[in-house]
Amino acid sequence: MRLTISEFARMVGLAPSALRFYDDCGLLPPAEVDAANGYRYYDRSQQPRARLLRDLREIDLPLPEVRIALDADPADVADLVRSHLRTLEAKSTATREAATRLLTQLLSHQTTAALGGPELASAIRQVAPTAAATTEYPGLDCVLIEFSPDELTFVATDRYRLAVRTVRPVEFGGVAGRVLVRADELARVSRWAAAGEVVRVEVDGGLVLVRGEESRELAVVDAEYPAYQQILDGLTPPVCRVAVDRAGLLDVLVGRDVVAFDIDAESLRIGDEVKLDAIGSGSVRVGFTASMLAAALEASVGPDVLLEICEPARPVVVRSADQGTFTTLVMPVRLDG
Known part of the structure; x- marks a missing residue:
């Protein structure tokens, strides 16, 4: 029994316009086309291919890979899907990081965290030496500082080592964010920070550390930074x-x-x-x-x-x-x- 394009569309969960598109692409041609009026007709046996096509497009698999998957063994299709998921996850991570950087830039004046001075100094001492000693790889001569209400995370890497230290803030106000600062500049304020019972960390264009009536301002570096959490999770x-x-x-x-x-x-x-x-x-x-x-x-x-x-x-x-x-x-x- 042949099915009209509307009947087949309802059966497989695709719009008639999508079926026409996939016919034009050569991915799902109809079983029959009426020579007189150009109407497309489909067969029930085409349902599995149509539903697989629908599912592959729902996960945004590119059409060239969909073409391969439609005629591949299930194991090969599974490999394609896993590879695509890894690509999506990497893109999602990059998107989140870009959004965080943008939010930090737009709302940076609202972010303030208070830390114990000795604890801040300890984090700097432990993490900063792991940063790269040269500027050959932009950003790797820096320490990444991530802000959230629960913790501040200090990260440094030179591609051969990775150091991560978390510090719980005494107080936190504003939005989560991240900044990059030169490791050598951060290291120079370590002893100064250790002398304070509490040091306030403020992001306002640059990074400002406030100890009582004194403050130290550090320039923020605009650079990409490795997705260190993926390394830890992996x-x-x-x-x-x-x-x-x-x-x-x-x-x-x-x-x-x-x-x-x-x-x-x-x-x-x-x-x-x-x-x-x-x-x-x-x-x-x-x-x-x-x-x-x-x-x-x-x-x-x-x-x-x-x-x-x-x-x-x-x-x-x-x-x-x-x-x-x-x-x-x-x-x-x-x-x-």
Whole structure:
């Protein structure tokens, strides 16, 4: 039984105009076209293709990929959909970041947060050294500061390391937002901030830190910044997690270029020459540039440090047992043999 375009449209959830468009595109030609009047007629057997076409367009899959999907195996269609979703998620993240930057610019004078001075200084000390030392990559010589009523997040990366510290504000007023400031400029006010019981952080064109009757103004940098949260969200569960004495680990890194660790649940070893007691689970062999790992350890606090290793080629999480608000990621290096 042949169906008119209106009947078929109601059956598959597409408008008649959409069916005409998809016929013109060659994606869903009718089963029959009346030569006398040009009317299109469809067959019930075309319903699965029409509904798949409808669903693919509802997720905004581009027409060239829709053409491929309509004649592909279900597994291949699933791969196309997953790839498209990843693209949409990345675009959504970029859109949110752009909107946040715009809102910050438009409403920046309304954003004020009060932090404990020593806590602000600690966050700066821990995060700023991770920023890039050169301006080769715009924005990476900066610290990203994200504002929200629940916390301020300080972020820095040089592509090989990532440091993230959160601080809970004593007070917050205004809108959530984010700013970029030069890491070296921020580092220079760390000691000044530490001397204040409370430091107010105000965004008003630039970034202004207020301590009592004194203030320090820092220029805001207009640049793109890596989507660090995607990196954190993309970490897989660790195959090896080990806690080790921080000072002892720092000592064995002195004078070394690249270091290879053999780690198990009870120890961290460097060949036959070094063995540090450890507590953890899993086992792995992983390598680091000694100076990179040492910098992450120096920024941590407390006697112990926790290493979480997903796999030897993925970022390693370095956490402080005494401060859950600070996280560092360090890229391992490839080991020969």
